[in-house]
Structure formats: structure tokens, C-alpha cells
Amino acid sequence: MAAAAAAAAAANLGEDQFLCSICLEVFTDPVSTPCGHNFCKNCISTHWDNSVLFKCPLCNEVFNTRPQMKINTMISEMAAQFRCQEKPVSEKPGEVLCDVCTGTKVKAVKSCLVCVASYCETHLEHHLTAPRLRRHQLIDPVENLEDRMCTKHDKLLELFCKTDQTCVCLVCPALDHRDHQFVPLKEEYEEKKVELKTTGAEVQKMIQERRVxxxxxxGAVKVSQDEADREMAAGVQVFTALKESVDRGLNQFIKEVEDKKTAAEKQAEDVIRELEEEISELKKKSTEVEKLSLSEDHLHLLQNYPSLKEAPPTKDWTEVRVCPPSYEGTVVRAVDHLEETLRQQ
Structure with missing residues (x-):
């Protein structure tokens, strides 16, 4: 039932639904990330092996720990069904399929260089029995037969022209490559194989150098991050201390100004209160004087006159001043003190 459901689902989906976004091939052992995206198990494992962070290559969601990946059975079955629908393949890599078979392809046993086709054991029978076909050149099955034939002479490419660095047939030396140097393909193959081995070693060395x-x-980035963290911590500590010093300096400045203002106000209030007390005494004296001056009793006026003829004792206010306090230099002194504190810290 599961296989049938997978086949039905695969039939309704396009190729893009079954492609791994890392290798761009149909899924092999597909696994799902916690964010819901699918990749080949080997692709995502290799990707995370070479990454600092464990994050999804598609949506960039970062995972705190490396997720434990399990094969998504449903996606795996659908991908397998899709492969079967798209291209019949042999069970073993490198096997060549018969070009004549319809439906399910069967493994080829020979390729014909004349027919430029590969045949299974059943369809090869005519080449083994028919007189005309028995003259055809058969070789072990190979893919892309057209690429093995000379496009000019329809002959098998069996030689290598070292002068033109190209594969040629047995007819080419006499017609198109006169006076050129030729060697059998196998000889050139062995030489190029040695060169490729050297090239492969050089490439691996380059890969290793780049990995280093x-x-x-x-490592340099890690050192930079560590130094940045240390510098950040030191900076926060210093600037926190500076901020506290500035706050203390501001509070001291405000207190000094407030103290001066409060002292000036208190002095003024004391003087005003004393003046108001004298005014009150003088008003009483004025009332008594006015009252006595209006009296028609001769005896009463003369008897009280000595006590009222002189003004009551008062303070000489001529030189009394209430000067506002000087705030000049308060800010400068506060800033100087703050600078000294900051310099020490």
C-alpha cells in the first residue's frame, strides 16, 4: 500500500519536487531537517561537516545542536518511483541497456559498431546467425556509441593523433592526418592516466592547502571575536564607571547650587522677618502717637508725652544688604573635578 501510494504521488509531482537543493540530483536516502526541508543524507551531513553553524541551506534556520537525521521513508519511496518513471536503469552502475528492448530494458551483452547500437542476449541473436550481420564488428557493451565512431569515415576510433591531439580511425592517417604521429588509444590512455594521476594529486594538494x-x-576570526569580546567587556566596565562618575558629579553640582540658593533664600527670609517685626512695632507706636495727639485731655497728653515723644529703638538698615550668591565658576569647577576623576579612572 505504501509503495502504491508513493508511486501515485510521484506520478503527480514534477522533477523539481525530488531534487536535493545541494547536489541538484534526485534524492538519495532523503532526510528531513527540523524546519521541514529535505536533502540527501550524505549531502546535508557533508554540508554540516564543513560548516561552523548547523543551519538549513534553504531557509537558514540555525539549530543549537546538530539534528539527528533519519531517512524519510515516504520521500525515499517517491524518489525511487520517480527514477523508475523517468529513466529505466540497470541494477549496477556502469551497465549498458539494450537499445531494442521495449518496456523494461535488459542488460546489453554486446555493442555493434556498424549498427551503432547495444543488444541484449536475445536481440543479439540475429548478429550471430544472419550472414550479413555476422560481418559487423561487435565489442563489449559501451555507452554513447556515436562518440566512438569517426564522423567522417564511420569507422571505430582506434588511434590517437599526437600531432592534433585527437582520436582518429584507421582511415584518417592515410587521408586527413598524413605525416602525423599516431599511437594506439590504449598507449595514449595509459600515458594520460599517469598524467591524470599527477593532476589529481596536485588538485588534492590544492584542496588541502585551501582547507588549511x-x-x-x-582561527583568525575566532581570535578577532575573542579580542572583540574582551574589549567589549572592558569598554562596558570603563564606560559604566564613567557614567557613574558623571552622575555623581552632576548630583554634587546640583547640590552645591541648591545649597547656595537655599542659604540666600534663608538669609533673605530672616531679614524680611526682622523688618516685618520692626514694622509691626512701629505701627503700634504710630497708632499710640496718633491717638495721643488727638486727645483734648491736657493732663493725659502731658503725662504720656515723655514715653511717646521718641521713636522706638530700631536697627539701622542702611548698610544691610542681601546679595544673591555667586554661581560663577560652579560648572567649571564641577567639570574640572569630573575630568580629574576620569583621568584617574
Whole structure:
């Protein structure tokens, strides 16, 4: 039932639904990330092996720990069904399929260089029995037979022209490559194989050098991050202390100004209160004087006159001043003190 459901689902979906976004091939052992995206198990494992962070290559969601990946059975079955629908393949890599078979392809046993086709054991029978076909050149099955034939002479490419660095047939030396140097394909193959081995070693060396450089750069980034963290911590500590010093300096400045203002106000209030008390005494004296001056009793006026003829004792206010306090230099002194504190810290 599951296989049938997978086949039905695969039939309704396009190729893009079954492609791994890393290798761009149909899924092999597909696994799902916690964010819901699918990749080949080997692709995502290799991707995370070479990454600092464990994040999804599609949506970039970062995972705190490396997720434990399990094969998505449903996607795996659908991908397998899709492969079967798209292209019949042999069970073993490198096997060539018969070009004549319809439906399910059967493994080819020979390729014909004349017919430029590959045949299974059943369809090869005519080449083994028919007189005309028995003259055809048969070889072990190979893919892309057209690429093995000379496009000019329809002959098998069996030689290598070292002068033109190209594969040629047995007719080419006499017609198109006169006076050129030729060697059998196998000889050139062995030579090129040695060269490829050397090239492969050089490439691997280059890969290793670049991996070392990557680790070197990552190390430099780590050192930079560590230094940045230390500098950040030191900076926060220093600027926090500076801020506290500034706050203390501001509070001291405000207190000094407030104290001066409060002292000036208190002095003024004391003087005003004393003046108001004298005014009150003088008003009482004025009332008594006015009252006595209006009296028609001769005896009463003369008897009280000595006590009222002189003004009551008062303070000489001529030189009394209430000067506002000087705030000049308060800010400068506060800033100077703050600068000294900051310099010490």
C-alpha cells in the first residue's frame, strides 16, 4: 500500500519536487531537517561537516545542536518511483541497456559498431546467425556509441593523433592526418592516466592547502571575536564607571547650587522677618502717637508725652544688604573635578 501510494504521488509531482537543493540530483536516502526541508543524507551531513553553524541551506534556520537525521521513508519511496518513471536503469552502475528492448530494458551483452547500437542476449541473436550481420564488428557493451565512431569515415576510433591531439580511425592517417604521429588509444590512455594521476594529486594538494587556509582564516576570526569580546567587556566596565562618575558629579553640582540658593533664600527670609517685626512695632507706636495727639485731655497728653515723644529703638538698615550668591565658576569647577576623576579612572 505504501509503495502504491508513493508511486501515485510521484506520478503527480514534477522533477523539481525530488531534487536535493545541494547536489541538484534526485534524492538519495532523503532526510528531513527540523524546519521541514529535505536533502540527501550524505549531502546535508557533508554540508554540516564543513560548516561552523548547523543551519538549513534553504531557509537558514540555525539549530543549537546538530539534528539527528533519519531517512524519510515516504520521500525515499517517491524518489525511487520517480527514477523508475523517468529513466529505466540497470541494477549496477556502469551497465549498458539494450537499445531494442521495449518496456523494461535488459542488460546489453554486446555493442555493434556498424549498427551503432547495444543488444541484449536475445536481440543479439540475429548478429550471430544472419550472414550479413555476422560481418559487423561487435565489442563489449559501451555507452554513447556515436562518440566512438569517426564522423567522417564511420569507422571505430582506434588511434590517437599526437600531432592534433585527437582520436582518429584507421582511415584518417592515410587521408586527413598524413605525416602525423599516431599511437594506439590504449598507449595514449595509459600515458594520460599517469598524467591524470599527477593532476589529481596536485588538485588534492590544492584542496588541502585551501582547507588549511580556511582553518587559518577561521582561527583568525575566532581570535578577532575573542579580542572583540574582551574589549567589549572592558569598554562596558570603563564606560559604566564613567557614567557613574558623571552622575555623581552632576548630583554634587546640583547640590552645591541648591545649597547656595537655599542659604540666600534663608538669609533673605530672616531679614524680611526682622523688618516685618520692626514694622509691626512701629505701627503700634504710630497708632499710640496718633491717638495721643488727638486727645483734648491736657493732663493725659502731658503725662504720656515723655514715653511717646521718641521713636522706638530700631536697627539701622542702611548698610544691610542681601546679595544673591555667586554661581560663577560652579560648572567649571564641577567639570574640572569630573575630568580629574576620569583621568584617574
Amino acid at each position: 587556509k580556511i582553518e587559518e582564516i577561521r
